[in-house]
Amino acid sequence: MWSFGALYLQLMNIIFLLIAASTVVALIFLASFIWAVRTGQFDDDRAPAIRILDGPGRSKEDMNERKDR
Numbered sequence: 001m002w003s004f005g006a007l008y009l010q011l012m013n014i015i016f017l018l019i020a021a022s023t024v025v026a027l028i029f030l031a032s033f034i035w036a037v038r039t040g041q042f043d044d045d046r047a048p049a050i051r052i053l054d055g056p057g058r059s060k061e062d063m064n065e066r067k068d069r
Contacts, residue, residue, distance in 0.1 A: 036042065
C-alpha cells in the first residue's frame with residue numbers, strides 16, 4: 001500500500017521533470033526566434049503584400065523602377 005509520503009515524493013518528481021522539460025522547450029523556442037531575427041526572417045513584411053498587386057511577371061527591378069518614377 002502506498003503511503004502519503006511516497007506518493008508525495010513521486011508527484012514532486014513528476015513536477016520537477018515537467019518543469020525541466022518545459023524549460024528546455026522554452027529555450028529551444030527562444031533560440032529559434034533569435035536565429036530567425038538574426039538571419040533576417042522578419043526584415044521585409046510589406047513587399048509580399050504589395051507584390052501580389054503587381055501581377056505575375058514583375059521582378060524586384062521592375063518594382064524599384066516604378067518607385068523611382
